[in-house]
Amino acid sequence: MARKERKQILATEDRGVICDAFRKLGSQEPGVAQAANVEIAKAIELPLRKTLLSGNILGNIFEPMDFTDNPRVEFPLDLLTPGQEREFYAYVIPGEGRIPERRVEADYLMVPTYQIGNSIDCTLRFLRDANWPVIQRMIEVLEAGFVKKLNDDGWQTILAAAVDRNIVVNDPNATAGQFTPRLVSLMSTFMRRNGGGNTGTLNRSRLTDIYVSPEALMDVRAWTLDIVPDAYRAGIFNQGGSDPDNLNLWGVGIHALDELGEGQEYQNYFTNTLGGSMASGDLEIVIGLDLTSSDSFVHPIREALQIYEDNTVFRRGIFSLFGKEECGFAVLDSRRVLLGSL
Secondary structure: OOOOOOOOOOOHHHHHHHHHHHHHHOOOOHHHHHHHHHHHHHHHHHHHHHHHHOOOOOOOOOEEEEOOOOOOOEEEOOOOOOOOHHHOOOOOOOOOOOOOOOOOOOOEEEOOOEEEEEEEEEEHHHHHHOOHHHHHHHHHHHHHHHHHHHHHHHHHHHHHHHHHHOOEEEOOOOOOOOOOHHHHHHHHHHHHHOOOOOOOOOOOOOOOEEEEOHHHHHHHOOOOOOOOOHHHHHHHHOOOOOOOOEEEEOOEEEEEOOOOOOOOHHHHHHHHHOOOOOOOOOOOEEEEEOOOOOOOEEEEEEEEEEEEEOHHHHHHOEEEEEEEEEEOOEEOOHHHEEEEEO
16 A cells, blocks of 8 residues: 655645635624635535545555445345355256256345544634644644544454454464565465465456555565575565555565554454454464455445534634545455464
8 A cells, every 4th residue: 555645635726715715704794704614615625525535545445436326335245155166067968958057146235334524623813813834734634534534444344354254374484573475475375275266267366465564564674594585685675665665575565554563553453352363472463455356345435525614603703614424344255355463
């Protein structure tokens, strides 16, 4: 999940609208001032909505899907249940007789959606006297609240799918807490062996990305000659360039996630909330994903982000913005997730 450089949330034309609205906030006519509140809210809403839905929340893992005009968030399941792939095969037709029937059907998975909200408030005096960096910062804080909530919900959904799959891969020869190339090889093999199908199956599960703690990622640059050859070590050491939190090993992207690692947020959620367990003696989890297609990690959106002004506090000399949206997360095929430990 490459970390993208933060861009200015507000375009020049948006700033012009808001500047004009700020001047109107000082009007002695309540109707003019309240109309300015509405203009500010609408000018902020569109760029903020673009920021939230452009893929910056969870990188390229979850696929945002528009369900604003659909009363039910449902996804048809594959008619083939995982583990039954080898039960579907052809027959030798006898000299007399009919071909056996094999009737199939599929269920629908309903993904629950929920509303989330956030707000930010300040005095009108502070708003009028603030320069642009302060105003920009207010909008960034409003954005960060939504991003944090959605980011956590998405990763917690992934962790729940990994625990439900009940497969944990580890390198038994590694020191506790050490990230090794053998773990990458084992996770790639397990993803393939437990993904269904055979060598020629299209869209077969394949390990494409691994998420580890920053400490584990730095282990890569500390691999010694007994782990990888010196020439290969040099190539690994120079990988990353301007983005050292992302490496590539045998076609598998390796990404650092601050919330992973001993005592960190997602590690604690895995252990304490989900009751997950690692291989004996291991210290932290590693998350492997198959992102070859967007058929599993879905982010249905029932109500897009809306920003409103709270004109009930205007009499108290307060400017208030609040926003809300309705969405959900789901992993439709747990074979796209694999858990490792080190």
